[in-house]
Amino acid sequence: MNTERLTLAERARIHAALGDPARLAIVDTLVAGDAAPGELGAALDLPTNLVAHHLKVLEDAGLVLRTRSEGDRRRTYVRLRPDALTAIATPALLAAKRVVFVCTQNSARSQLAAAIWSRRSHVPAVSAGTQPAERVHPRALKIARRHGLDPVDWHTSNLGDVVRRDDLLIAVCDNAYEHLPSEQRPRLHWSIPDPAPMDTDAAFESAYTEIADRIDRLAPALSPEATDSTRSTP
Structure with a gap:
């Protein structure tokens, strides 16, 4: 359209x-x-x-x-x-102290999302996986460098070791979303196709582009002012 x-x-x-x-x-x-x-x-x-x-x-x-x-x-x-x-007009969205991007293996989409978010927003972001892999996918590292991101410190993490009660969880894959803890709120879901099965630069580039587009829409709605207002909330 x-x-x-x-x-x-x-x-x-x-x-x-x-x-x-x-x-x-x-x-x-x-x-x-x-x-x-x-x-x-x-x-x-x-x-x-x-x-x-x-x-x-x-x-x-x-x-x-x-x-x-x-x-x-x-x-x-x-x-x-x-x-x-x-x-359409974007409605006001929830505030968050921190964003956690989640995918199954924490080896590509969630890593890219956290890095892109950190460029677009003052709200801190990390990534994690529901079943983390041993390492970040090499093509994710390649695409990150292509876009000027520095993946030198990237490593995979388990969601249970990372998440806090007041985090905003954003699941960037269907599997992860369907296995999130039911009590975890707030949460969002971005249904972004897994580039790993195709294992091509084009597939990973497509995932990067969609993630970046979605972050560009959401990041302005989570302003520093909104985040600051949550700090006094128990």
Whole structure:
């Protein structure tokens, strides 16, 4: 979707889709991260049939798309189309003292995400894995250096050894999201395909680009002022 080339009819369809309060609430929820239809229903207190109807309208308008989980193939996740964000206002998001990016092995996506985040935000960021590998993937190191990141101190860590109660967890893969501790809040989910199975520079570059785009959208919403305001909260 290129909003500079949308026809009047396409623009009208987007505005009509966002004219319903429930659909606008779904879009607001998906600005921060991806979600399964059932999760949207639970978060917004909507029955299954209404969630399905509203998602169909949003899909027809080109605002959202569905992807199948790389973990549990029976699950699907809904995500915003990146270009569609130019047509909507980003809502206020939660504050966080620290961000923890999580993937299964902590060998590529989460490492890249923490490094990119540290360039974009004053909010501290670290990375961890639910089943950490012994080392960071060599192609992740290569892509990091290509973009001017310094991976010399990168090492894998177990989520249980890293996470704190008030961290904002951002799972950058489906498997990790589906295995996060149920009591851990707040959390976000970014359904970013695992580049390791393809094991090409192009796959890792694609993961880098999507992570960077998502961070560019989220980082401004977690301002230093918002973070400072949480420090007095027990």
